[in-house]
Amino acid sequence: MIDFFVVVLVAGGLVFFLGGSIGILRFPDFYSRLHPAGKLDTSGSALAMAGLALFVLFPVSLESVLTSLKILLIVAIVFLTSPTATHAIVDAGVRAGLEPWKKSGEKTGP
């Protein structure tokens, strides 16, 4: 029964990772590529790590509970650091004067 939930959670995380990788490959522009890279990697690693923590938790002992808590600590760190890293990359692009992607023929600038 526990194994079923573990398989569902890890497979869901892999689906999110697949979407993120395809988005990084196929979006046309640097700014739009950060959208899958920032969000889908965070949610994918959260789902997969939740499944792995559930697998490690059984059979319950002090050591397994501590290891499971450490895995959840990794998720907390990723939730804090991944949006920060994404924002830092966008900031670097804006300050370096990288132009956003436009459809051909569209007017540039507001």
Added chain:
Amino acid sequence: MQDFFLGAALVLGGLMLLSLYRGVFGPTVLDRLVGVNAIGSKTAVLLVIIGILYKRVDMFVDIALAYALLNFIAVLAASRYFQKRKGLGREIQHKAALRSGEKQ
């Protein structure tokens, strides 16, 4: 269950290869940074799966924790360094100019 984790690790490795394309061929420096960041966040998950496969999760969890922090520090330092460089988009314009020159 071990077979499932082995398959999941293989799928994660394939997805890291997909992200590596953006890291190698990305048009600008910041595109390469995005690809490396995506690979790093997948590696933290892959390290825990490797720990389950070797039945030493308690050791590999610490390595994954350190790797997640190092990935964050590396991306932050690289983006702080590159924001002082003007003309990051000139690589694309340079390539486009080369391509239009070939057509003529």
